[in-house]
Amino acid sequence: MKTFDLQSTSAYPYEQRDKNVLYQGETFKTRIIELKEGEKLPPDEPCEMETYVIFYIVSGRIGLNIDNEYSEAEKDQCVISEPALYQMEALEPTKILGIQIQKDKE
Secondary structure: OOOOOOOOOOOOOHHHHHHHEEEEOOOEEEEEEEEOOOOEEOOOOOEEOOEEEEEEEEEOEEEEEEOOEEEEEEOOOEEEEOOOEEEEEEOOOEEEEEEEEEOOOO
């Protein structure tokens, strides 16, 4: 068992995102994400996620585009998505706990 203080955990920039992994199991991984206002993830274009994702907003507010459907999420809200094309943008400085869960192989 591991316990994490999400409020005090800091994130590395996107280019070093592998250092942001808090915990990784065989079928899932968790990472902390910090975005400055206006910063996008991924930074250039939407990306195809091959995993289920859960984004828990620790602080701040984001705009999300998942499979061309737009929504917003703010502190203490959670977004859950099946594998999809996605991109997010921080509408203010934001910290997120991201959880990726492998899709069952058929």
